[in-house]
Amino acid sequence: MSKHLRPNTAQNSSKQSVERSLSDEFASDLVCGRFSSWTTVMASDYDGEQRRIPLRLRSEWSDVTPVPQDDGPNPVVPIAYTEEFTEVMDYFRAVYFADERSPRALSLTTEAINFNAGNYTVWHFRRLLLESLKADLHSELEFLEDIAKGNSKNYQIWHHRRWVAEKLGPQATNRELEFTKTILSMDAKHYHAWSHRQWVLQALGGWEAELDYCGELLEEDIFNNSAWNQRYFVITRSPILGGLKALRESEVHYTVEAIMVHPENESPWRYLRGLYKGDTSSWVNDPQVASVCLKVLHSKNNHVFALSTLLDLICHGFQPNQEFRDAVDALKTSDFDKQDPDLAGNVCSILERVDPIRANYWVWRKSILSQAA
Amino acid sequence: MDPAKGSSPTVTQRDQWMVESQVYDIYHLFATIPPNAQSVMLELLRDRHMEFLIKGLTHLGSAFCVLDANRPWLCYWILHSIALLGESVDDEMETNAIDFLNRCQDPNGGYGGGPGQMPHLATTYAAINALITLGGEKSLASINRDKLSNFLRRMKQPSGGFRMHDEGEIDVRACYTAISVASVLNILDDELIQNVGDYIVSCQTYEGGIAGEPGSEAHGGYTYCGLATMILINKVNRLDLPRLLEWVVFRQGKECGFQGRTNKLVDGCYSFWQGGVVALLQKLCFVINKQMASPDSQEESLDGTSYDESCRSGQTDSSNSYPVDFNNIGYRFIKECGAEEHLFHSIALQQYILLCSQEQEGGLRDKPGKRRDFYHTCYCLSGLSLCQYSWSKYPDSPPLPKAVLGPYSNLLEPTHPLFNVVIERYYEAHEFFSKL
Ligand SMILES: [Zn+2]
Numbered sequence: 001m002s003k004h005l006r007p008n009t010a011q012n013s014s015k016q017s018v019e020r021s022l023s024d025e026f027a028s029d030l031v032c033g034r035f036s037s038w039t040t041v042m043a044s045d046y047d048g049e050q051r052r053i054p055l056r057l058r059s060e061w062s063d064v065t066p067v068p069q070d071d072g073p074n075p076v077v078p079i080a081y082t083e084e085f086t087e088v089m090d091y092f093r094a095v096y097f098a099d100e101r102s103p104r105a106l107s108l109t110t111e112a113i114n115f116n117a118g119n120y121t122v123w124h125f126r127r128l129l130l131e132s133l134k135a136d137l138h139s140e141l142e143f144l145e146d147i148a149k150g151n152s153k154n155y156q157i158w159h160h161r162r163w164v165a166e167k168l169g170p171q172a173t174n175r176e177l178e179f180t181k182t183i184l185s186m187d188a189k190h191y192h193a194w195s196h197r198q199w200v201l202q203a204l205g206g207w208e209a210e211l212d213y214c215g216e217l218l219e220e221d222i223f224n225n226s227a228w229n230q231r232y233f234v235i236t237r238s239p240i241l242g243g244l245k246a247l248r249e250s251e252v253h254y255t256v257e258a259i260m261v262h263p264e265n266e267s268p269w270r271y272l273r274g275l276y277k278g279d280t281s282s283w284v285n286d287p288q289v290a291s292v293c294l295k296v297l298h299s300k301n302n303h304v305f306a307l308s309t310l311l312d313l314i315c316h317g318f319q320p321n322q323e324f325r326d327a328v329d330a331l332k333t334s335d336f337d338k339q340d341p342d343l344a345g346n347v348c349s350i351l352e353r354v355d356p357i358r359a360n361y362w363v364w365r366k367s368i369l370s371q372a373a
Numbered sequence: 374m375d376p377a378k379g380s381s382p383t384v385t386q387r388d389q390w391m392v393e394s395q396v397y398d399i400y401h402l403f404a405t406i407p408p409n410a411q412s413v414m415l416e417l418l419r420d421r422h423m424e425f426l427i428k429g430l431t432h433l434g435s436a437f438c439v440l441d442a443n444r445p446w447l448c449y450w451i452l453h454s455i456a457l458l459g460e461s462v463d464d465e466m467e468t469n470a471i472d473f474l475n476r477c478q479d480p481n482g483g484y485g486g487g488p489g490q491m492p493h494l495a496t497t498y499a500a501i502n503a504l505i506t507l508g509g510e511k512s513l514a515s516i517n518r519d520k521l522s523n524f525l526r527r528m529k530q531p532s533g534g535f536r537m538h539d540e541g542e543i544d545v546r547a548c549y550t551a552i553s554v555a556s557v558l559n560i561l562d563d564e565l566i567q568n569v570g571d572y573i574v575s576c577q578t579y580e581g582g583i584a585g586e587p588g589s590e591a592h593g594g595y596t597y598c599g600l601a602t603m604i605l606i607n608k609v610n611r612l613d614l615p616r617l618l619e620w621v622v623f624r625q626g627k628e629c630g631f632q633g634r635t636n637k638l639v640d641g642c643y644s645f646w647q648g649g650v651v652a653l654l655q656k657l658c659f660v661i662n663k664q665m666a667s668p669d670s671q672e673e674s675l676d677g678t679s680y681d682e683s684c685r686s687g688q689t690d691s692s693n694s695y696p697v698d699f700n701n702i703g704y705r706f707i708k709e710c711g712a713e714e715h716l717f718h719s720i721a722l723q724q725y726i727l728l729c730s731q732e733q734e735g736g737l738r739d740k741p742g743k744r745r746d747f748y749h750t751c752y753c754l755s756g757l758s759l760c761q762y763s764w765s766k767y768p769d770s771p772p773l774p775k776a777v778l779g780p781y782s783n784l785l786e787p788t789h790p791l792f793n794v795v796i797e798r799y800y801e802a803h804e805f806f807s808k809l
Contacts, residue, residue, distance in 0.1 A: 070488040072476055074469040076430050077447040079437045089441075093489055119442040120538060121490045127540065159542045188384065189637065191585070191592065198588045223385035225635040229590040232579055237588065266623065266635050274579025308619075315665070357629070360715050361622045368662055 066090030101132035176200040264302040297327040415779030421735030442486030445500040450751035482520030498550035533568025549598030559806040561699040570608035581620030593633040593646040630725035641730035644756025655712040711766035719760040723778035758785040
């Protein structure tokens with residue numbers, strides 16, 4: 001479809017530098033999408049001998065008058081478009097404004113997307129074309145896979161993919177799960193890939209192996225918060241596992257084990273709290289929660305999350321016994337008042353010292369203790 | 374679970390250690406140089422940033438073809454950065470910018486990513502904020518509010534969410550950009566607000582932060598969008614604010630900057646997204662205290678109280694019998710809700726922005742080793758401004774010198790934490806649109 005294109009390498013390197021310079025994910029999230037997948041799209045289509053033939057020299061386009069962009073006499077943020085870019089967009093505007101639903105229009109959108117995969121207008125028109133032309137949606141998935149190989153942190157690619165998969169229905173399930181798995185094998189925290197995967201599970205199914213998949217990813221990288229989030233998604237939403245309450249016992253066990261291996265890992269601490277979402281009294285009263293705090297406190301190392309969990313437990317009515325008092329006392333340095341009986345206040349003071357970046361927060365937490373009690 | 378406990382680091386650990394060591398090298402160097410050299414190092418390179426920004430307004434290389442559907446964003450990132458620096462563009466440039474943005478305005482309402490492109494909520498937000506930042510009658514009057522209002526209503530979904538564009542994706546960004554624009558233009562009403570709160574609440578995760586869609590991972594950008602939206606529609610009390618606050622303060626790390634998600638890397642742009650969340654929460658302490666005093670109330674409905682009631686509850690009149698004026702919420706949030714507490718390390722964050730995000734040649738960046746760009750320049754500077762005013766109860770009065778890291782000449786203009794436009798420009802727009 002896109003055999004007419006061939007990139008020139010000098011431009012490629014400058015494009016890559018922009019991509020890198022904007023490679024933060026929320027940049028791509030808040031703005032509507034910014035990445036050209038130019039370089040890698042080309043890699044799959046690459047033919048060293050082939051040169052891109054300009055549209056104006058292609059006979060099939062001879063009847064079309066290109067429409068230049070209405071930038072006005074003195075535009076701000078003017079982009080020094082390459083000749084090819086300008087030409088493709090001028091022809092695109094011609095077919096888009098004329099609402100021409102033709103195969104050549106479809107192949108033109110391919111070229112435009114290859115130049116700028118962030119142009120949502122082009123993608124939108126492409127969907128209209130795919131519908132009008134009753135195009136083969138499996139080859140559309142292939143096209144998307146090629147584009148995504150370049151830079152997949154682009155809103156349009158994923159929105160488009162969701163649209164295609166929705167049209168294909170449950171027959172697309174495995175392919176979508178495999179596709180996201182491939183992306184996640186390269187970037188295990190890819191926000192769009194996870195969102196897509198969650199949509200697939202909810203809309204098309206395929207839950208059977210999902211908990212195991214989360215387990216595999218966590219085994220590879222227990223700090224991967226996206227995998228913890230997915231685990232939470234599965235245990236709370238999977239139609240086959242019985243829900244949060246049914247799984248809580250085994251999940252608490254799993255999580256406590258993860259905490260004990262790396263008490264500095266914030267993810268399982270948050271997950272543990274999440275296991276009791278909407279059921280605070282179970283959280284406060286489950287001895288496993290208090291006991292993991294106590295164990296970590298005894299180790300006297302990496303105990304910020306243990307202390308902050310203990311503080312929250314106390315604020316929610318947990319009654320600590322002498323063992324907790326002793327464990328906290330053991331963390332006091334010489335400048336502390338050893339006799340101060342206010343355990344929650346002591347926890348705040350220790351946190352203020354061992355977690356200085358959040359000192360203001362801990363001071364504030366201490367200041368509102370009396371009010372909460 | 375992990376038979377080779379701690380023996381080989383995971384990807385997360387390895388990436389984190391690499392960034393930490395780069396950042397610590399910089400801080401180490403800083404700690405070892407004499408005080409006068411330190412203060413040079415902490416200086417905000419105003420002239421160089423201006424040079425970088427003005428250049429972008431007048432010329433962008435062919436590499437920017439990939440941003441061809443984001444040109445109102447480029448306008449906003451650049452113009453807002455210039456405004457934060459206390460500068461403005463000349464009359465000719467101003468006229469050109471108004472004219473260009475008008476060419477991005479769709480005849481049926483809203484702004485596209487460039488002339489002739491479909492209207493899109495994100496570029497609409499960027500265009501409106503850019504025009505407010507330019508200010509003046511001509512700029513503000515160029516916005517077709519009636520058509521824009523129709524566009525917003527076309528994007529509105531029964532579920533409470535908004536679509537980004539015709540047949541586009543639905544997420545928390547779309548809610549924020551729609552509500553922000555409607556609020557600032559004085560066209561926000563019950564119909565637009567319908568069910569938006571339900572949608573945002575469904576995106577708050579077990580971690581405490583807010584995700585882009587229900588089920589996704591808590592993320593700084595979406596958390597800012599979600600929280601700001603809830604404040605603007607007077608429903609902030611429906612969020613679990615103590616958990617939200619606890620989540621966001623833990624996003625500031627040893628590197629002194631913020632990360633976007635749990636166990637991800639620090640990044641300068643989250644100085645605004647996460648820093649903005651804390652800045653907003655600092656003004657909501659009364660509501661947070663109330664939620665903390667009755668910790669389980671989150672499991673019940675909290676529809677009753679509004680920030681706005683709580684905010685003024687020091688005063689007497691908190692009866693909720695009269696209808697809320699949604700279009701004044703953004704104004705009153707600044708004027709009436711003072712920051713009572715200081716909940717994050719604003720000096721440390723300024724240190725990260727000035728020492729790690731600032732490029733010597735001008736412009737700001739994600740982290741050492743990354744390249745500058747307009748997006749990070751805008752959000753690093755926005756975050757820096759929030760830090761400088763974060764000790765001030767109200768942003769109208771200049772902060773104390775101790776709140777500003779480096780020379781006092783680093784002080785930027787204050788920005789409105791709900792819309793992220795410089796406050797003076799916001800006041801002008803508020804006055805202009807409240808008369809319409
Ligand atoms: Zn960033």
